[in-house]
Amino acid sequence: MNPETSNPIPPANGAVPRVAVLGIGMMGLPMARRLLDAGLPVTAWNRARSKAERLEPAGGRVADTPAEAVAGADVVITLLTDGQAVEDVLFRQGAAEAMRAGSTLIDMSSIQPRQARDHAARLAGRGVHHLDAPVSGGTVGAEAGTLAIMVGGRQAQFEQAFSVFEVLGRATHVGPHGAGQLAKLANQMIVGVTIGAVAEALLLCERGGADMARVREAISGGFADSRILQVHGQRMIERDFTKRGAVSVQLKDMRNALATASEIGFEAPITALFERLYAEAADHGLADLDHSALFVELASRNGMN
Numbered sequence: 001m002n003p004e005t006s007n008p009i010p011p012a013n014g015a016v017p018r019v020a021v022l023g024i025g026m027m028g029l030p031m032a033r034r035l036l037d038a039g040l041p042v043t044a045w046n047r048a049r050s051k052a053e054r055l056e057p058a059g060g061r062v063a064d065t066p067a068e069a070v071a072g073a074d075v076v077i078t079l080l081t082d083g084q085a086v087e088d089v090l091f092r093q094g095a096a097e098a099m100r101a102g103s104t105l106i107d108m109s110s111i112q113p114r115q116a117r118d119h120a121a122r123l124a125g126r127g128v129h130h131l132d133a134p135v136s137g138g139t140v141g142a143e144a145g146t147l148a149i150m151v152g153g154r155q156a157q158f159e160q161a162f163s164v165f166e167v168l169g170r171a172t173h174v175g176p177h178g179a180g181q182l183a184k185l186a187n188q189m190i191v192g193v194t195i196g197a198v199a200e201a202l203l204l205c206e207r208g209g210a211d212m213a214r215v216r217e218a219i220s221g222g223f224a225d226s227r228i229l230q231v232h233g234q235r236m237i238e239r240d241f242t243k244r245g246a247v248s249v250q251l252k253d254m255r256n257a258l259a260t261a262s263e264i265g266f267e268a269p270i271t272a273l274f275e276r277l278y279a280e281a282a283d284h285g286l287a288d289l290d291h292s293a294l295f296v297e298l299a300s301r302n303g304m305n
Contacts, residue, residue, distance in 0.1 A: 104161060
């Protein structure tokens, strides 16, 4: 998709698209700031209002309710915890009802594909377009505008939304409603499994007497190299498990992947194994640490803490 040939979301009054962002957390804050820096008017809502108020110095407007935030918006972006939270904000707190016909909801939360399809159908009944567009790249990617954005929905709506997506990162249309969430599940399956592989390999080397940092350096550039080895491997070496992507969120994504696999009759034994490992890590007090803290769980199993 060439951004120079894309058409922006058609606003109601022919002006720059008005954007509402629902959910101003670790990802929502830098993403909303990028939209403001790009000259888009942004109205923000967050359950804890103080988090949304952090956008006011950059020109953001803060709303007291989701319905107030989306009123008159051309594009509504949701960045919420899970499918239940999206359901609540859209259909119980009045956001869907307050959206104007012809506007577009871009759900950038990570939820189950079946939930995305359900939301799309219900919004269509109100004349509102829907794109499920979860992201990967963490807070670093959100701040830099380099997120990988996986988009499900109609091609026409994807093309119209491209001018918004390009402010946030690299967007790819992967199929119909729900396909964006499928792609995110694939992403999280690979991330979760690879974190475990890197952790186990580095711990094996340490137990055997090798220097973990030197091992990571030695295998960099070979077939085992990856962004996980570089970023999460370094966190493991430094024992820096400050939360960027939490163990609890990784566990949620693995469970969503298994639920989706069950729905479509697909066996995913590797994901099932790692779901159990992340669950045990959470049970052992690691839920609010970075997902690279699976290293701590594996270290504990081997008496290496």
